[in-house]
Amino acid sequence: MLGSLIETMRPRQWTKNSLVFAGILFSLKIFHPEALIRTLGAFLLFCLISGSVYILNDILDRGRDRLHPEKRHRPIASGRLSIRAASVAGFWFAACSLGLGFTLSSSLGWILFLYMILNIAYSLVLKNIVILDVLIIALGFVLRAVAGAVVIEVEISEWLLICTFLLALFLALCKRRYELIVMAADRASNHRAVLAHYSSTLVDQMIAVVTASALMAYALYTISDNVVQKFHTQNLIFTVPFVLFAIFRYLFLVLTQNKGGSPERVLIQDKAMVIDILLWVLAVIGILYFA
Numbered sequence: 001m002l003g004s005l006i007e008t009m010r011p012r013q014w015t016k017n018s019l020v021f022a023g024i025l026f027s028l029k030i031f032h033p034e035a036l037i038r039t040l041g042a043f044l045l046f047c048l049i050s051g052s053v054y055i056l057n058d059i060l061d062r063g064r065d066r067l068h069p070e071k072r073h074r075p076i077a078s079g080r081l082s083i084r085a086a087s088v089a090g091f092w093f094a095a096c097s098l099g100l101g102f103t104l105s106s107s108l109g110w111i112l113f114l115y116m117i118l119n120i121a122y123s124l125v126l127k128n129i130v131i132l133d134v135l136i137i138a139l140g141f142v143l144r145a146v147a148g149a150v151v152i153e154v155e156i157s158e159w160l161l162i163c164t165f166l167l168a169l170f171l172a173l174c175k176r177r178y179e180l181i182v183m184a185a186d187r188a189s190n191h192r193a194v195l196a197h198y199s200s201t202l203v204d205q206m207i208a209v210v211t212a213s214a215l216m217a218y219a220l221y222t223i224s225d226n227v228v229q230k231f232h233t234q235n236l237i238f239t240v241p242f243v244l245f246a247i248f249r250y251l252f253l254v255l256t257q258n259k260g261g262s263p264e265r266v267l268i269q270d271k272a273m274v275i276d277i278l279l280w281v282l283a284v285i286g287i288l289y290f291a
Contacts, residue, residue: 004075005089008058009051012264017046019141019164023148023156025281028231028288035152041104042151046144048097049112053119055090059083060123107150115143130197134172141168159221166214170247171263173210174254177203182258211247218243235287242280249273 020042021030029035058076062083066072075081094116102109122136145164149156180200221227222236249272253259259266267273 004081005055005086008055008075008081008086009047009093010054011047012262012268013054014047014050015264015267016141017043017050017144019144020046020148020151022145022160022164023150023154024152025284026157026160026288027149027152027154029152029154030285030289038104038151039148041100042108042147045097045101045104045108045112046115046147048093049101049116050119052090052094052097053116053123055086055093056120057123059086059090105151105153108147111143111147111150115140118143128193130194133194134169134176137172138165138168141165157221157224157227159217159224159227163214163218163221166210166217167247170207170210170214171250173203173207174250175263177207177254178258207251211251215240215244215247231288233287236284239280239283239287242276242283245276246273246280249276 021039024030024032024035024039027035055076058074061071062077066077071077076083076086098109098112098116101112118136118140122133126136127133142161142165145161146156176195176198177200179195180198180203219237219240222240223234227236228234249270250263250266253266253270259270267277
């Protein structure tokens with residue numbers, strides 16, 4: 001049962017929680033032990049709270065998941081994990097995350113609470129409202145980035161929040177496209193009701209708008225006056241090619257190989273993507289810390 005419970009918490013998707021490290025990276029505190037420990041704590045608490053949300057989502061969606069070619073193998077949908085055991089575990093994971101979050105930082109505790117409430121509302125109602133469904137997913141990523149800043153008590157750039165929101169929206173739309181293309185239109189709406197309101201043409205146009213907006217926002221962030229004054233360098237502009245490659249590579253995988261259904265799997269398993277992200281991180285550290 002333990003293995004099924006861990007699987008339901010979706011450890012692969014915990015890579016999304018790495019956004020909490022954005023605050024410590026861009027506040028020039030990545031080599032400060034106390035800040036690093038607090039950020040790591042925030043990361044682990046987001047893993048717990050997001051795991052509890054995934055458990056709730058799988059309980060509510062077990063009927064629809066059985067219609068999905070991949071999701072029907074999930075522990076709850078397949079019957080390997082009972083609803084009662086999953087419910088008890090999810091409650092305690094959420095309680096522990098919130099309790100420890102308020103202990104570590106009251107602001108972090110409230111962000112975790114807001115994240116939980118937002119995702120519960122999404123699982124119950126908001127996931128069925130066209131366009132709002134992907135906006136809520138993107139907002140969850142923004143909360144992760146904000147949590148990483150408040151836990152070490154630093155300000156986070158509004159530009160960085162905009163970039164985070166747009167990139168998360170890009171991933172969410174690519175996932176919707178995967179669900180529309182891979183599953184026939186009628187079966188797709190049976191699996192996720194909101195898909196009945198989407199079309200591949202609409203989603204493709206939305207992806208195009210968000211892609212351009214995300215690239216422009218990141219480029220403007222790197223050369224904004226506040227960033228140049230804060231870091232005393234204009235060289236962040238040289239990290240734009242890494243972001244450009246990552247987006248284009250992801251689009252290539254989505255449009256030619258239908259791999260948009262699992263962003264976390266792409267980010268972990270695609271060697272070109274992994275190398276590019278590592279090079280971006282190293283470039284940012286080199287420019288901000290050693291240039």
